[in-house]
Amino acid sequence: MSNRMWGGRFSAGPSAIMEEINASIDFDRKLYAQDIAGSKAHAEMLAARGIISAEDAGKIAEGLDAIKAEIDNGRFTFSRALEDIHMNVESRLKELIGAAAGRLHTARSRNDQVATDFRLWVRDSLDHVDGQLADLMKALVKRAGEHADTVMPGFTHLQSAQPVTFGHHLMAYVEMLARDRGRVQDARRRLNECPLGAAALAGTSFPIDRHMTAASLGFDRPTANSLDSVSDRDFALEAMAAASIIAVHLSRLAEEIVIWSSAQFGFVRLSDAFSTGSSIMPQKRNPDAAELVRAKSGRIIGDMNALLIIMKGLPLAYQKDMQEDKEQAFDCFENLSLVLAAMTGMVDDLVPNVARMAAAAGSGFSTATDLADWLVRVLGLPFRDAHHVTGRLVAIAAERGIELSDIPLADMKTVHDGITEAVYDVLTVENSVRSRTSHGGTAPDNVRAEVKRWTALLG
Ligand code: ARG
Numbered sequence: 001m002s003n004r005m006w007g008g009r010f011s012a013g014p015s016a017i018m019e020e021i022n023a024s025i026d027f028d029r030k031l032y033a034q035d036i037a038g039s040k041a042h043a044e045m046l047a048a049r050g051i052i053s054a055e056d057a058g059k060i061a062e063g064l065d066a067i068k069a070e071i072d073n074g075r076f077t078f079s080r081a082l083e084d085i086h087m088n089v090e091s092r093l094k095e096l097i098g099a100a101a102g103r104l105h106t107a108r109s110r111n112d113q114v115a116t117d118f119r120l121w122v123r124d125s126l127d128h129v130d131g132q133l134a135d136l137m138k139a140l141v142k143r144a145g146e147h148a149d150t151v152m153p154g155f156t157h158l159q160s161a162q163p164v165t166f167g168h169h170l171m172a173y174v175e176m177l178a179r180d181r182g183r184v185q186d187a188r189r190r191l192n193e194c195p196l197g198a199a200a201l202a203g204t205s206f207p208i209d210r211h212m213t214a215a216s217l218g219f220d221r222p223t224a225n226s227l228d229s230v231s232d233r234d235f236a237l238e239a240m241a242a243a244s245i246i247a248v249h250l251s252r253l254a255e256e257i258v259i260w261s262s263a264q265f266g267f268v269r270l271s272d273a274f275s276t277g278s279s280i281m282p283q284k285r286n287p288d289a290a291e292l293v294r295a296k297s298g299r300i301i302g303d304m305n306a307l308l309i310i311m312k313g314l315p316l317a318y319q320k321d322m323q324e325d326k327e328q329a330f331d332c333f334e335n336l337s338l339v340l341a342a343m344t345g346m347v348d349d350l351v352p353n354v355a356r357m358a359a360a361a362g363s364g365f366s367t368a369t370d371l372a373d374w375l376v377r378v379l380g381l382p383f384r385d386a387h388h389v390t391g392r393l394v395a396i397a398a399e400r401g402i403e404l405s406d407i408p409l410a411d412m413k414t415v416h417d418g419i420t421e422a423v424y425d426v427l428t429v430e431n432s433v434r435s436r437t438s439h440g441g442t443a444p445d446n447v448r449a450e451v452k453r454w455t456a457l458l459g
Pocket of ligand 1: 024028083110318320322323
């Protein structure tokens with residue numbers, strides 16, 4: 001068999017195993033729309049610069065549109081013998097329009113072609129993720145507005161620390177996701193330079209107009225160095241790093257949902273729509289979606305790691321190793337999109353058990369810090385002394401198996417005789433959260449103000 005692609009130099013085709021390891025069409029077919037857009041822009045530029053005739057450029061554009069329709073409609077036959085999406089499209093173009101198809105690859109290589117296609121794909125993915133992040137933020141802000149007054153325990157070391165509001169807790173994730181959007185948008189800005197026209201590695205002697213192709217594909221400018229253009233994938237790595245941080249944020253919220261929905265906590269309930277049962281234990285309601293969000297963060301980070309490791313020893317310029325960039329990025333962004341949608345669904349769905357959260361918020365001496373602060377504010381004790389006095393009161397309560405507010409005043413006075421009846425006011429959970437009015441604190445009024453600010457920002 002002669003070689004379908006490089007028959008000039010080659011007299012024989014590849015071995016079956018060579019074809020199997022080499023072909024990327026099974027996955028890079030995902031780039032068809034980007035590949036066709038890139039080729040159309042290139043052909044139009046070649047004609048504008050007089051490198052090919054306007055007539056040939058017209059035929060090429062028509063043929064490419066027809067191929068796009070064939071692939072859109074599932075009528076295109078992909079061939080592994082043609083290695084990748086670029087050769088599959090070009091070969092079909094030749095069938096459709098004849099000799100003019102052979103002029104499309106003037107002043108271009110698959111190296112700048114794939115770099116362009118892949119940048120376009122990653123750019124689309126970043127834009128999609130940005131929109132999904134905005135949706136998740138809106139869902140969180142909405143729930144936070146509903147629960148600005150709902151108290152719950154705040155934890156450090158997963159031990160009761162101080163009461164907070166559920167709204168405040170949800171708004172913490174809004175801040176994280178806002179930074180995530182910043183990273184996504186920043187990665188997009190740096191990505192948005194066009195490698196097309198770098199050709200194989202050194203540029204070309206044809207009088208091409210790289211500014212024209214860059215503009216027509218929505219890039220801000222052409223890349224400045226032809227070697228860099230075809231040999232680096234930092235745009236994908238940066239996007240995947242941003243994706244990994246997003247996945248970590250989602251994983252932490254997922255872990256909290258798993259904990260909160262356990263019978264022992266009972267803070268939230270997911271509806272049947274977001275729960276699964278057990279094939280043996282009839283009582284079970286499992287938060288599988290949250291668990292999978294948590295798991296997929298590992299996978300997304302793994303994708304980024306894999307590409308970092310693929311890239312780390314490559315000399316300039318293009319190496320075939322770089323063909324392995326795509327499956328990692330596809331997997332990363334497809335799973336990220338899935339977990340963002342699942343998390344938004346769960347945030348919309350979950351029903352907090354307000355009474356249970358309030359009961360938990362008041363247990364575990366959670367207002368001990370409020371007591372110490374009262375001793376400082378009202379009795380003028382240095383904070384360290386107030387900490388010691390409060391510690392003794394906590395020890396008394398713990399020994400008797402009661403809460404701080406259950407210690408009779410007379411007993412409090414044995415520890416510090418300046419304590420008055422007024423101290424009991426600061427020991428309630430409601431007053432505790434209401435007092436946390438410092439900038440960024442958990443006070444319900446603060447939460448309402450933040451909800452208002454974010455609602456306006458998110459539109
Ligand atoms: N399928 C290849 C890839 O994804 C396209 C570039 C091929 N270039 C080459 N010099 N063999 O990287």
